[in-house]
Amino acid sequence: MRLAAPAQTGAAACSGSVSKERSCHQTTGGLQMFETYDFLSLARSAALGVAAVVLVAAPALCQTDPLPSWNGTAPKAAIVGFVEKVSKAGSPDFVPEPERIAVFDNDGTLWVEHPMYIQLAFALDRVKTLAPAHPEWKDVQPFKAVLEGDMKTLAASGEKGLLELIMVTHAGMTNDDFQKVVTDWLSTARDPRFKRPYTELVYQPMVELLAYLRANGFKTFIVSGGGVEFMRPWAEKIYGVPPEQVVGSSIKTEFKMQDDTPTLHRLPEVNFIDDKAGKPVAINQQIGRRPIAAFGNSDGDLEMLQWTTMAGAPARLGMLVHHTDAEREYAYDRKTEFGRLDKALDAAAITGWTVIDMKADWKQIFHVHME
Amino acid sequence: MRLAAPAQTGAAACSGSVSKERSCHQTTGGLQMFETYDFLSLARSAALGVAAVVLVAAPALCQTDPLPSWNGTAPKAAIVGFVEKVSKAGSPDFVPEPERIAVFDNDGTLWVEHPMYIQLAFALDRVKTLAPAHPEWKDVQPFKAVLEGDMKTLAASGEKGLLELIMVTHAGMTNDDFQKVVTDWLSTARDPRFKRPYTELVYQPMVELLAYLRANGFKTFIVSGGGVEFMRPWAEKIYGVPPEQVVGSSIKTEFKMQDDTPTLHRLPEVNFIDDKAGKPVAINQQIGRRPIAAFGNSDGDLEMLQWTTMAGAPARLGMLVHHTDAEREYAYDRKTEFGRLDKALDAAAITGWTVIDMKADWKQIFHVHME
Numbered sequence: 035m036r037l038a039a040p041a042q043t044g045a046a047a048c049s050g051s052v053s054k055e056r057s058c059h060q061t062t063g064g065l066q067m068f069e070t071y072d073f074l075s076l077a078r079s080a081a082l083g084v085a086a087v088v089l090v091a092a093p094a095l096c097q098t099d100p101l102p103s104w105n106g107t108a109p110k111a112a113i114v115g116f117v118e119k120v121s122k123a124g125s126p127d128f129v130p131e132p133e134r135i136a137v138f139d140n141d142g143t144l145w146v147e148h149p150m151y152i153q154l155a156f157a158l159d160r161v162k163t164l165a166p167a168h169p170e171w172k173d174v175q176p177f178k179a180v181l182e183g184d185m186k187t188l189a190a191s192g193e194k195g196l197l198e199l200i201m202v203t204h205a206g207m208t209n210d211d212f213q214k215v216v217t218d219w220l221s222t223a224r225d226p227r228f229k230r231p232y233t234e235l236v237y238q239p240m241v242e243l244l245a246y247l248r249a250n251g252f253k254t255f256i257v258s259g260g261g262v263e264f265m266r267p268w269a270e271k272i273y274g275v276p277p278e279q280v281v282g283s284s285i286k287t288e289f290k291m292q293d294d295t296p297t298l299h300r301l302p303e304v305n306f307i308d309d310k311a312g313k314p315v316a317i318n319q320q321i322g323r324r325p326i327a328a329f330g331n332s333d334g335d336l337e338m339l340q341w342t343t344m345a346g347a348p349a350r351l352g353m354l355v356h357h358t359d360a361e362r363e364y365a366y367d368r369k370t371e372f373g374r375l376d377k378a379l380d381a382a383a384i385t386g387w388t389v390i391d392m393k394a395d396w397k398q399i400f401h402v403h404m405e
Numbered sequence: 406m407r408l409a410a411p412a413q414t415g416a417a418a419c420s421g422s423v424s425k426e427r428s429c430h431q432t433t434g435g436l437q438m439f440e441t442y443d444f445l446s447l448a449r450s451a452a453l454g455v456a457a458v459v460l461v462a463a464p465a466l467c468q469t470d471p472l473p474s475w476n477g478t479a480p481k482a483a484i485v486g487f488v489e490k491v492s493k494a495g496s497p498d499f500v501p502e503p504e505r506i507a508v509f510d511n512d513g514t515l516w517v518e519h520p521m522y523i524q525l526a527f528a529l530d531r532v533k534t535l536a537p538a539h540p541e542w543k544d545v546q547p548f549k550a551v552l553e554g555d556m557k558t559l560a561a562s563g564e565k566g567l568l569e570l571i572m573v574t575h576a577g578m579t580n581d582d583f584q585k586v587v588t589d590w591l592s593t594a595r596d597p598r599f600k601r602p603y604t605e606l607v608y609q610p611m612v613e614l615l616a617y618l619r620a621n622g623f624k625t626f627i628v629s630g631g632g633v634e635f636m637r638p639w640a641e642k643i644y645g646v647p648p649e650q651v652v653g654s655s656i657k658t659e660f661k662m663q664d665d666t667p668t669l670h671r672l673p674e675v676n677f678i679d680d681k682a683g684k685p686v687a688i689n690q691q692i693g694r695r696p697i698a699a700f701g702n703s704d705g706d707l708e709m710l711q712w713t714t715m716a717g718a719p720a721r722l723g724m725l726v727h728h729t730d731a732e733r734e735y736a737y738d739r740k741t742e743f744g745r746l747d748k749a750l751d752a753a754a755i756t757g758w759t760v761i762d763m764k765a766d767w768k769q770i771f772h773v774h775m776e
Contacts, residue, residue, distance in 0.1 A: 132641070132647055135649075209689060253649070262690070262693070263693075266693045270503070276503055276694075277692065277693030277694050278506075278624070278649075278650075278691070278692045278693055278694065279649075280693060284690060287686050287689060287690070288682075288686070289682040289683075289685040289686055289708055289712065291711065294715070295715065295717075296685065296708070296711045296712045296715050296716075298685060298686065298689050298712075305690075311659075311660040312660075313660075314660040314667065314669060315658050315659070315660055315669065318580060318658060318669050319633070319655060319658070319676075320649070320691050321648065321649045322633065322634075322637045322648030322649055322651060323647075323648050323649065337660055337667070340662065340667045341660065341667045341669075344665070344666065344667050345667075346666075
């Protein structure tokens with residue numbers, strides 16, 4: 035692994051001289067990204083002789099390309115064109131700041147979802163961790179399959195089996211305890227192919243996009259089929275998206291006073307599945323405004339993109355990340371188990387959504403280069 | 406009715422000379438209040454010879470008392486003391502800005518809830534509006550009682566009757582249509598006692614408190630037993646609380662493509678009741694962070710205040726509005742049907758929550774003086 039080349043991250047694209055033609059989109063909101071992601075690049079830039087004082091004193095002036103990890107192809111032009119027309123006062127497509135809501139799917143849109151959803155890897159690991167206290171699992175499916183690494187039998191257990199795994203591994207504790215379990219797991223778990231913590235397997239172009247939108251007055255939300263409490267412990271640090279802007283699937287919780295201490299207990303019962311037609315419902319329930327931009331990568335995002343873009347108003351942006359890069363990441367669409375992109379890909383052509391070809395449109399996939 | 410005296414609103418408390426001792430809490434966030442509420446006062450201030458340019462050029466300098474409608478009694482001191490200690494860098498009670506979450510009940514805490522919840526008045530009016538298309542209602546309870554103004558029979562129909570009314574008046578249409586119905590109703594409906602639009606019957610001291618908290622880096626949320634879609638159409642304009650920061654009760658909705666148009670239909674089925682032990686559950690579900698300040702007025706807020714203040718950390722603020730002013734508003738607590746304050750009043754004494762005595766602690770109740 036080597037660090038990203040300076041030209042591929044926002045701060046590092048800075049030079050000493052700033053021409054008047056260069057537009058600047060970087061404001062306080064966008065600096066979030068620097069804090070999380072670009073400290074390595076900043077260090078490198080400093081080593082290359084870019085005066086640190088310039089970066090500190092005039093971050094806005096030195097930000098020339100807010101999307102340096104995107105190639106200059108159609109998707110980048112679509113993003114920049116959209117953002118400029120909705121944020122320019124006087125433009126016929128101008129949208130007031132409070133209404134600039136952008137929603138992002140997570141698995142496969144912001145971070146890796148192959149060889150399996152990261153939350154599923156968490157559940158499987160968790161079964162193994164809890165197994166010593168459950169000797170009966172050796173003989174009961176789907177736990178037996180998990181413990182024996184028999185993915186075929188596990189897959190055959192279907193949705194029912196998966197739900198059983200989720201309930202055993204995600205419920206039966208307080209919410210605070212669950213968040214600690216997630217945080218601890220993420221600090222040690224490693225992706226089997228890239229051998230990196232999962233939180234490093236987020237897509238650098240999308241992190242830049244989140245920051246770019248925020249710098250232009252957008253409020254960015256995650257709207258994911260994944261568990262809301264699985265995402266909240268790290269989404270703010272990694273994506274700059276605070277807990278109150280994370281929407282996801284959930285199990286029921288119960289409030290109890292326990293020895294004079296108020297607690298929220300996680301119950302083994304599904305509350306809401308934030309996928310497919312559930313996404314617009316959750317967007318309305320939690321955000322209460324119709325987004326003007328939506329980003330997804332699978333059929334699970336179809337209805338979210340429909341809800342966002344088919345509102346009659348012209349200035350709407352719908353984009354799909356198409357996984358086309360087997361070398362740097364993965365290539366899959368209509369036939370995969372995780373993140374199937376089939377109906378939504380057909381709909382994109384009809385509805386005018388922009389399809390991002392990862393291989394052609396992204397200069398860089400992850401924050402760090404994998405070798 | 407006459408306008409509020411200048412000294413009773415934030416902007417109007419401004420004078421040309423600013424002493425160094427005066428602290429300033431007003432920032433961009435707080436200006437929200439000016440846009441919504443204080444244009445009348447601003448106009449009056451201008452008439453009184455306060456140069457408009459001072460207000461525009463240095464709004465921060467001219468803001469001396471952010472809570473002018475509060476008397477200098479204990480609750481005001483508790484609020485200011487709390488805000489100062491959590492927002493002062495280096496203070497042992499310092500709380501980083503993103504964690505400064507404040508939650509507010511609505512009915513009886515931010516606006517009037519007597520002689521009945523405003524949303525109930527809406528439902529009753531709605532039954533009358535819809536009645537011509539439902540001739541059968543003349544003979545069926547609880548509709549018969551509503552149409553005959555027989556509140557005693559209506560009350561006797563209990564929760565079941567009430568729920569029936571809510572389903573008939575709140576479901577069976579798209580979400581957009583419902584919001585329009587609410588907005589239209591609020592523009593013409595008048596409170597029976599004060600003869601004013603309901604949106605004018607919000608408590609001026611609480612509106613100042615919302616703005617003061619936001620000016621000090623707080624994110625303010627409404628967490629109400631009322632319907633979330635009943636509040637969202639006006640909460641931003643009236644309280645400065647955007648739709649995504651309104652948490653409330655809800656009915657289920659369904660996403661459907663209808664003639665190539667994506668729609669959200671409101672179904673006659675309860676989704677969530679955001680009251681009592683439901684409030685901490687909803688706070689966790691939608692906000693995902695534990696608040697550090699909570700404001701309520703009834704037993705429905707007990708668990709929300711417990712969840713907020715009994716977290717082990719010292720810097721937490723819990724407050725209850727006690728309706729003690731029959732002359733300017735209403736006086737009720739342990740025995741009322743709407744907004745009963747009984748268990749929570751007992752808990753306040755034990756837990757150390759501050760009880761606001763409306764009569765003694767509020768210089769002014771509403772934005773306008775009622776005569």
